[in-house]
Amino acid sequence: MQIPIEYYLILSAFMFTVGIVGVLTRRNAIVVFMSIELMLNSANLTLITYSSYLGDVAGQLFVFFVMSVAAAEAAVGLAIIIAIYRNKLTVNIDEINILKW
Amino acid sequence: MTLEIVLFILFGSICAISAVLMITRPNPVISALFLVLNFCSLAGLYLILNAQFIAVAQIIVYAGAIMVFFLFVIMLLNPEKEKRFFEQKTKLRIFVIAIVALILVQIVYIIFLSSPSEVITREVARSVETGTVENIGREMFTNYILPFEAAGYLLLAATIGALVIAKKKFE
Numbered sequence: 001m002q003i004p005i006e007y008y009l010i011l012s013a014f015m016f017t018v019g020i021v022g023v024l025t026r027r028n029a030i031v032v033f034m035s036i037e038l039m040l041n042s043a044n045l046t047l048i049t050y051s052s053y054l055g056d057v058a059g060q061l062f063v064f065f066v067m068s069v070a071a072a073e074a075a076v077g078l079a080i081i082i083a084i085y086r087n088k089l090t091v092n093i094d095e096i097n098i099l100k101w
Numbered sequence: 102m103t104l105e106i107v108l109f110i111l112f113g114s115i116c117a118i119s120a121v122l123m124i125t126r127p128n129p130v131i132s133a134l135f136l137v138l139n140f141c142s143l144a145g146l147y148l149i150l151n152a153q154f155i156a157v158a159q160i161i162v163y164a165g166a167i168m169v170f171f172l173f174v175i176m177l178l179n180p181e182k183e184k185r186f187f188e189q190k191t192k193l194r195i196f197v198i199a200i201v202a203l204i205l206v207q208i209v210y211i212i213f214l215s216s217p218s219e220v221i222t223r224e225v226a227r228s229v230e231t232g233t234v235e236n237i238g239r240e241m242f243t244n245y246i247l248p249f250e251a252a253g254y255l256l257l258a259a260t261i262g263a264l265v266i267a268k269k270k271f272e
Binding site: 025033034041069091 | 132205267
């Protein structure tokens with residue numbers, strides 16, 4: 001008996017929603033970033049699942065590109081956090097409101 | 102109970118539990134370590150799905166490079182314990198969890214309503230052949246060569262951008 005595709009999709013949906021909760025409730029900018037990585041990975045799981053079940057390689061290639069974009073995004077995002085920390089000495093996103101007028 | 106199902110339950114539950122623990126721990130270092138655990142069990146799930154190359158790349162790129170980078174920044178910035186602003190705002194948290202639970206129920210309902218497993222059945226031999234390094238490499242350097250080059254330029258731009266942003270002292 002093989003695993004129905006629904007199980008993977010539900011696991012992926014659960015991880016995505018956990019990521020949303022993390023983004024909306026946490027106040028540490030770095031943890032918010034890690035929650036975004038979690039959401040990216042849940043999308044990757046869906047892509048790999050369909051790629052494997054349909055026997056099509058395009059999904060796995062797409063995951064490869066998502067990984068490279070995620071690496072670039074993490075580098076730039078953490079650089080921004082470092083720059084803000086230098087300026088304001090905090091990573092609490094409630095206190096970082098320099099774009100708010 | 103085949104081995105596939107046992108492994109799916111094992112890795113899937115590790116994945117779900119570590120994701121929940123990651124967003125509930127107040128200490129960011131412990132959150133990062135649970136995220137590493139989550140990525141490693143995801144790599145196990147990719148192996149069950151016969152995506153060998155992506156599983157290895159997941160461990161090397163995500164669990165290795167990106168998470169080391171995250172831990173490095175966490176320890177460099179030495180952020181204060183989140184306890185202080187973790188316990189207040191209970192109303193906001195209850196509201197967020199209610200909304201998100203509603204979204205999850207909707208997604209699960211749609212998944213069961215459409216029941217893709219009636220249409221999509223996995224052919225194991227084809228699935229194994231799809232995920233090999235040979236197949237992915239051939240596809241990447243023929244049909245997907247342009248996105249591949251674009252990803253290279255993106256990484257170069259991100260490296261330079263990160264250096265410039267982290268170095269500059271702006272007012």
